[in-house]
Amino acid sequence: MxxxxxxxxxxxxxxxxxxxxxxxxxxxxxxxxxxxxxxxxxxxxxxxxxxxxxxxxxLRKPGRPSMPSDQHKVRTTIRLDPDLIDAFKGTGDGWQSRMNDALREWANSHGMILGR
Structure with a gap:
């Protein structure tokens, strides 16, 4: 077809x-x-x-605005518990960004990375 x-x-x-x-x-x-x-x-x-x-x-172009290459997100595959995914999805659109923010907050609080 x-x-x-x-x-x-x-x-x-x-x-x-x-x-x-x-x-x-x-x-x-x-x-x-x-x-x-x-x-x-x-x-x-x-x-x-x-x-x-x-x-x-x-007149703005559709889609997300371009970002500097050092700020691009990296596509990855990760296995997580279904209830955790459901909890974040239940918060609506943008759940992946909120999950990213939660991981960043945890990593910062444990001294793993410097805050951005």
Whole structure:
């Protein structure tokens, strides 16, 4: 099974029918060439429209922010008791970070690492 999407390119007749249908919709008319020419990327237009701070929030890249390489987490496999995992999972999203914080707190309290 392929997960690649298949696109249908309309022929001239289909394209004409689609254009005619779009032009007949009074609430959502196609943009004119002049309107298309005036368009600008959101990164250029939004700061003037809604302000720098709001635009930065809207335009931020999805996902986690990048971190310096010395702060990256290390993927590992560890075997823990099911009740311990359930207890942390029961605290909701972010349970792995809370588990990391608990381990860090214990290691700091036992002089194993210097606090960050």
């Amino acid at each position: 392929t997960t690649k999407r298949k696109f249908h390119i309309p022929d001239a007749a289909e394209d004409a029918a689609l254009t005619k249908a779009a032009e007949s919709d009074a609430d959502n008319r196609p943009l004119t060439d002049a309107q298309l020419k005036r368009m600008r990327p959101a990164r250029d237009a939004l700061p003037r429209m809604i302000g720098e701070k709001a635009a930065a929030a809207v």
